[in-house]
Amino acid sequence: MAGPVFPWREGNQFELLIDGPAFFPRMLLAIVRAELKVDLELYLVEAGACADAVVEALEQAAQRGVQVRCLFDDYGSQAFGRPLRERLLNAGVELRWYNRIHWRRGLRNLYRDHRKLLLVDERLAVVGGTGVTDEFWVPQDDFSQWHEVMVAIEGPLVSDWQLLFDRQWHANQQRTAWRPPKDFDGLARVPNQPAQGQGLGRVAYADARQHRDILRSLVRALNAGERRIWLATPYFLPTWSVRRSLRRAAQKGVDVRLLLTGPRTDHAAVRYAGHRYYPRLLRAGVKIFEYQPRFLHLKMVLVDDWVSVGSCNFDHWNLRFNLEANLESLDPVLTAEVAASFDRDFALSEEVDLASWRARPLWRRVKQRLWGWLDRIVANLLDRRA
Numbered sequence: 001m002a003g004p005v006f007p008w009r010e011g012n013q014f015e016l017l018i019d020g021p022a023f024f025p026r027m028l029l030a031i032v033r034a035e036l037k038v039d040l041e042l043y044l045v046e047a048g049a050c051a052d053a054v055v056e057a058l059e060q061a062a063q064r065g066v067q068v069r070c071l072f073d074d075y076g077s078q079a080f081g082r083p084l085r086e087r088l089l090n091a092g093v094e095l096r097w098y099n100r101i102h103w104r105r106g107l108r109n110l111y112r113d114h115r116k117l118l119l120v121d122e123r124l125a126v127v128g129g130t131g132v133t134d135e136f137w138v139p140q141d142d143f144s145q146w147h148e149v150m151v152a153i154e155g156p157l158v159s160d161w162q163l164l165f166d167r168q169w170h171a172n173q174q175r176t177a178w179r180p181p182k183d184f185d186g187l188a189r190v191p192n193q194p195a196q197g198q199g200l201g202r203v204a205y206a207d208a209r210q211h212r213d214i215l216r217s218l219v220r221a222l223n224a225g226e227r228r229i230w231l232a233t234p235y236f237l238p239t240w241s242v243r244r245s246l247r248r249a250a251q252k253g254v255d256v257r258l259l260l261t262g263p264r265t266d267h268a269a270v271r272y273a274g275h276r277y278y279p280r281l282l283r284a285g286v287k288i289f290e291y292q293p294r295f296l297h298l299k300m301v302l303v304d305d306w307v308s309v310g311s312c313n314f315d316h317w318n319l320r321f322n323l324e325a326n327l328e329s330l331d332p333v334l335t336a337e338v339a340a341s342f343d344r345d346f347a348l349s350e351e352v353d354l355a356s357w358r359a360r361p362l363w364r365r366v367k368q369r370l371w372g373w374l375d376r377i378v379a380n381l382l383d384r385r386a
Contacts, residue, residue: 003211004186006203008194012155014201014329016309016337020137020144023130024050026152030120031057037067039119039165043112043311044131045072046079053139054132055084059091068093071169073113074100076131096172098323114322115205116150116311117165125153125161127327129299129311136297146297149341151309151327151334153201160203164325190217193224193306197330206312206324214312214326215319219245221303225254230302230342232259234295235267236274237315237375243277250285259345261297262290269371272364276372282354289349299326302342305335 017023031038031054038061045051062068070088072080074097088095098113099105118126128150130136135146153161163184180186190213194200204214222229222245229249236258238246250256258281265271278288301308310326312318329335 003207004180004184005188005190005213006160006205007185007187007191008197008200008202009156009160010197010200012153012157012199012201012329012331014199014327014331014334015152016334016341017126017128017150017152018341019148020050020130020146021142023126023128023148023150023152024053024137024139027118027126027150028053028057030118030124030126031061034061034066034120036121037069037119038121039069039071039117039162039169041071041113041115041117041165041168042132043073043076043114043116044133045077046131046133047081047084048134049139050134050137051080051084051132055087058093059087062088062092069169070095071098071113071165071172072096073098075109075112096169098168098172110321112322113168114311114318115168115325117161117325119158119162119165122158122162123154125158126150127153127161127310127325129297135295144294146295147291147293147345149298149300149309153327155199155201157201157203161325164203164205168323190220193221194330196305198332200330202328204308204310204326204328206319206322212319214324215239215241215314217328218242218301218308218314221301221306221308222246222249225249225303227304228255228257228302230255230257230259230339231314232296232298232300232342232345233313233315234261234265234297234299235270235313235315235317236260236277237270237313237317238277239314239316239319242314243281246286247281247284250281255287256285257287257289257342257346259289259291259296259342259349261295262292262350264292264295266295272367273371273375275364275368278352278357279354282352282357288352289346290352291345291349293348296345300338300341302335302338305332306330307335307338309338
């Protein structure tokens with residue numbers, strides 16, 4: 001495994017922030033109050049009312065002498081227009097782009113920075129799955145079209161999030177294994193999960209094909225689950241190891257539930273491709289819920305009392321090409337907040353059982369077969385090139 005692994009840190013405080021009207025005002029207030037520096041790493045950034053609000057806050061921070069650094073994915077920020085970019089640069093914001101798109105790069109264009117991270121004064125980190133688009137938040141209406149969560153973090157763990165950002169900021173033009181500072185107490189392998197704890201947290205990350213402690217940690221948690229495994233993701237194309245762990249846990253009697261996107265989605269093809277996994281999971285005893293009110297974009301896992309929240313969908317596409325980062329925690333308050341969020345979302349979802357699955361219309365069967373077949377073919381071709 002290339003790159004060090006972050007250890008568990010104690011003494012942290014966590015707060016689950018559900019949907020844009022909850023987390024964007026909190027993030028903007030932190031930027032407004034910043035005294036030393038603001039770091040922002042994002043995948044999806046698009047011009048609109050949400051971007052205007054964020055750019056204005058970053059502008060004002062830079063103009064009053066705060067160091068502001070923004071690392072945006074080049075593909076995900078294609079709709080972040082020149083006027084907004086120039087506003088940031090003219091205010092003194094340092095702006096960098098991950099993996100600039102160019103036709104000569106071929107398949108290397110597929111490597112993307114999918115992390116979502118705000119750092120303020122090395123005292124606050126806000127991590128999760130949001131982008132800066134009007135789908136996540138429209139300030140005037142205080143409304144969110146996409147269902148998302150972020151976690152506000154204070155405590156020693158913020159230093160590790162800062163290290164992760166700084167590494168990518170300085171090595172942005174290279175895809176090389178991480179060489180951390182000499183005083184960093186990193187680990188060689190994923191640490192054992194504590195039996196219980198309060199204020200415990202760690203950074204789990206994926207660095208394209210070089211480092212996947214985020215996946216290894218999840219699979220180990222799934223295999224150790226005894227009471228419940230609740231997993232939410234908008235794009236259900238899980239790796240083989242995750243599917244196997246889910247089935248085995250359900251067969252042992254663990255309460256295994258998947259919270260997946262329903263008909264409201266931004267990538268219908270991905271949804272249909274993931275349907276090919278439903279029958280075997282259902283037969284093993286896994287419960288599948290499809291969220292109905294809005295597009296479910298959050299990526300969140302609850303295994304007994306262990307929580308993982310962040311940018312990673314745990315699918316074979318994310319883990320093959322993307323930079324990802326999740327918070328892992330053991331904290332009674334955050335665990336209770338996450339469990340309550342899941343309960344509310346399950347109540348707003350339609351459960352898929354074997355009877356309803358077998359009764360689905362022909363047109364859905366055809367789409368599932370088509371997109372599932374294409375996904376499998378492309379994934380096999382990419383594996384051969386690896």
